[in-house]
Amino acid sequence: xxxxxxxxxxAIPVIILASIPIFLILHAAPGDPALMLxxxxxxxxxxxxxxxxxxLDQPLVIQYVxxxxxxxxxxxxxxxxxxxxxxxxxxxxxxxxxxxALTAMTLSVLIAIPLGALAAIHRGKLxxxxxxxxxxFGIAVPNFWIGILLxxxxxxxxxLLPAGGRVSFQEDPFxxxxxxxxxxLTLAIALSANLIRFVRASMLEVLPQDxxxxxxxxxxxxRVVIFRHALRNSLIPMLTVLGVQFGRLLAGSIIIESIFTWxxxxxxxxxxxxxxxxPVIQGTLALFMFIVxxxxxxxxxxxxxxxPRIRLRGK
Amino acid sequence: xxxxxxKTEKKAxxxxxxxxxxxxxxxxxxxxxxxxxxxxxxxxxxxxxxPLLTPYDPTKQVYGDELLGPSFQxxxxxxxxxxxxxxxxxxxxxxxxxxxxxxATIGGILGLSIGLAAGYYEGWLDDILGRLLDTLLAxxxxxxxxxxxxxxxxxxxxxxxxxxxxxxxxxxxxxRAGIIGEKDxxxxxxxxxxxxxxxxxxxxxxxxxxxxxILVQLTLTIxxxxxxxxxxxxLGLGAQPPEPSLGVMxxxxxxxxxxxxxxxxxxxxxxxxxxxxxxFFADAxxxxxDPRKRG
Numbered sequence: 146x147x148x149x150x151x152x153x154x155x156a157i158p159v160i161i162l163a164s165i166p167i168f169l170i171l172h173a174a175p176g177d178p179a180l181m182l183x184x185x186x187x188x189x190x191x192x193x194x195x196x197x198x199x200x201l202d203q204p205l206v207i208q209y210v211x212x213x214x215x216x217x218x219x220x221x222x223x224x225x226x227x228x229x230x231x232x233x234x235x236x237x238x239x240x241x242x243x244x245x246a247l248t249a250m251t252l253s254v255l256i257a258i259p260l261g262a263l264a265a266i267h268r269g270k271l272x273x274x275x276x277x278x279x280x281x282f283g284i285a286v287p288n289f290w291i292g293i294l295l296x297x298x299x300x301x302x303x304x305l306l307p308a309g310g311r312v313s314f315q316e317d318p319f320x321x322x323x324x325x326x327x328x329x330l331t332l333a334i335a336l337s338a339n340l341i342r343f344v345r346a347s348m349l350e351v352l353p354q355d356x357x358x359x360x361x362x363x364x365x366x367x368r369v370v371i372f373r374h375a376l377r378n379s380l381i382p383m384l385t386v387l388g389v390q391f392g393r394l395l396a397g398s399i400i401i402e403s404i405f406t407w408x409x410x411x412x413x414x415x416x417x418x419x420x421x422x423x424p425v426i427q428g429t430l431a432l433f434m435f436i437v438x439x440x441x442x443x444x445x446x447x448x449x450x451x452x453p454r455i456r457l458r459g460k
Numbered sequence: 461x462x463x464x465x466x467k468t469e470k471k472a473x474x475x476x477x478x479x480x481x482x483x484x485x486x487x488x489x490x491x492x493x494x495x496x497x498x499x500x501x502x503x504x505x506x507x508x509x510x511p512l513l514t515p516y517d518p519t520k521q522v523y524g525d526e527l528l529g530p531s532f533q534x535x536x537x538x539x540x541x542x543x544x545x546x547x548x549x550x551x552x553x554x555x556x557x558x559x560x561x562x563x564a565t566i567g568g569i570l571g572l573s574i575g576l577a578a579g580y581y582e583g584w585l586d587d588i589l590g591r592l593l594d595t596l597l598a599x600x601x602x603x604x605x606x607x608x609x610x611x612x613x614x615x616x617x618x619x620x621x622x623x624x625x626x627x628x629x630x631x632x633x634x635x636r637a638g639i640i641g642e643k644d645x646x647x648x649x650x651x652x653x654x655x656x657x658x659x660x661x662x663x664x665x666x667x668x669x670x671x672x673x674i675l676v677q678l679t680l681t682i683x684x685x686x687x688x689x690x691x692x693x694x695l696g697l698g699a700q701p702p703e704p705s706l707g708v709m710x711x712x713x714x715x716x717x718x719x720x721x722x723x724x725x726x727x728x729x730x731x732x733x734x735x736x737x738x739x740f741f742a743d744a745x746x747x748x749x750d751p752r753k754r755g
Contacts, residue, residue: 162595166607173611285739287687289694290728293710297721396600400691404714415695418610426610433603441598 148449156442163438164216167430168209171423178423182225221428226420231428234413239432241311242402242409246394248329250387253337260337261344262376268349276341283338288397292331292404299327309406328405332397336390343386347379388444392437490748496740503734507553516544518551518704527720536726539709540716545723549730551704556686556731559620563685566620567627568678574628575635576662580643586636593629601626601688609697616699619692623685634677638670672749679742683735690731706731 171178179195180187196202200211215221221231264276300308306327312320351357352375360374361367399411406412410429417425506513516534525542528534536545574593578586596604601623608622642648643666651665692698693707701708706727713723 158591159595159598162592163599166611170607170610174613281739281743282736285683285735286732287690287728287735289691290710290732293714293717293724293728297717297724301718301721392598393600396602399602399606400695403695414606418606418697430603430607434599437598437600437603 149446152442152445152449156438159438160434161213163434164213164431165209167427167434168212170427170430172205174421174423178225181421216431221431222424224417224425225422226417226425231424234425235410235428235432238408238410238413240313241407242395242398242411244314244325245329245332245398245402245407245409246391248325249332249336249394249398250391252329252333253340254383254387256333256337257340257344258376258380261341262348262371264341264345265348265352266371273345276345280338280341283334283341288331288335289400289404291334292328292401295327295331296404309404311407328401328407331404332394332401335397336394339390340383340386343383344379347382348375351375351379385444385448388440388447391440392433395433395436490744492744492747493741496737496744499733500737500741503553503737504557507550507557507734510547510550510554514544514547514550516547518543518547519702527716527723529720530722537720537722539712539723540720545726548704548709549706549726552706552709552727553730553734555616555699555703555705556689556734557682559616559623559689560682560686563620563623563627563688564678564682566624567681567685568631568674570624571628571631572635572674575632576639576667578632579636579639580658580662580666582640589632590636593632596625597629597633601684602691605688605692606695606697609692614692614697614700616689616693616703616705619689619698620685622692623681623688626688627681627685630681631674631677634673635670638673639666642666642669672745676742676746676749679738679745683738683742686731686735686738 177192179192179199179201182195182199183192193202200208203211219232221235223230224234227234260276264273267273296308299306307324308327310324312324314321356378357370357375360370365374395410398407398409399414401407402409402411403415410432414426414429416422417429510518520543522538522542525534525538526540528538528542530537534544534546536549539545539548574589578589604626605619605622608618608625612618612621639662643661648661648665651661656665689698689705690707690710693705694711695707696711699705699708701712709727710724713720713727716723
């Protein structure tokens, strides 16, 4: 319990550190936001009123503290463009992004476990070498190019799957899956390449251990030894890798959403950046920040629960 | 005492030379280097000699030459504004590599300095730097890149700055870990006992021993920086048109995927080839310098 509390307290300075650049976006970016909102020809009184409303007339530290306080309570201000609350805009787009990220994550686990195990079992042989070279491709080749190639092949050339857009599951589950396949697969490739390497490495660590040898010498079939004994034990640490990779997956979704015109947080953020809609930029960046810090924290705690050595270290 | 220090210096120089000779021998002997090394060398040469190799200006628009297929005049065809695709791709590779090298150099120097200081002195300095770096490291590159693009404005230079910022904690962490592992070893303590100052111990004794690990990581950061630049440019937040950036070219190609798919294939394939060559090269470098794999 004290371990969890300690990690929570440690997260506070991280949140403060990470939130400062997000807060400063409004001030550091070129141009006066109040003037931008009011229009170039607006009278000084209108600009001053907007400044007061946005609290731009107060000292920077006060502005930051109020901004962070509002943020923690879920108040991210209003969009410069539409006037709608940023939290509302985000809540409308969040389901699409979560759907994409979770599907990609599930896909990558489904790809990585069998391939990683296969490579480990056939260590040094052709299968292993092919899979290892494949993972280098998956990690090195930029995923947005893979996405474009998939659109080109399956969307435009063979007309098998839609090239972009989204249909929600409530509307039409069959179409929803068809629209989901290409973007989630694109997003899953890099992650699964990383996971394959991880599964392979941890399987190689587990395979020579005593309990595996015992299982073998008991006369269990190789399949049972691999799946029920070796694989299961090598998968526990994978949970933590998934936690750390989740943030990266979300960041990757920004580009993928743009390729597949997926109406999620990423496309909301990009539209906001292009139109200099600062509250929306700050809100979406802060959301990413919270998710990254939260999943890292969760991963740390999970690791502590699994491995007591981590929990007791530094006591 | 004076004689002793002269002797140790000579000895140190001797081992250093043999160390670099050993590295060179490893590079030549290890055949895993051959394919990625030669590919990378050719790609780098082709990219940096682009102005000499291509007869076309990569930004010059020619009316009437739009979306031409591959031909004798234009080996890879032309884009929607009549610009030669091969020229643009080569110049794009040059920009990509330049940004990768600049970001790796700046991030490398800063990361190395921070890592050396944090690892050697530890204590409160290490605590503060460690917390700062961990925070930075937790954030996906693209998020940092987008934040920098919003604050500083979209440009190729700012993409390089963003990539450099991301490289700092990566290099710093590996340097710090290396220094902590090495500084209590006998040769380091012997240097301290002989009166060598902090700077001398760090740069002449400890650094050469952790150089291989840092080199591998630096090679990879070049690739990561190139991916970030391409990604930001693809989103319109990096290099700006008409600058020939592979990311910009990929974005432009999306409007003509049906009629001119090669516009999307060529820049992506050249970027991927570069990244793969760097990646395999880094793998070979790691295997050659890792004592566990050297056998």
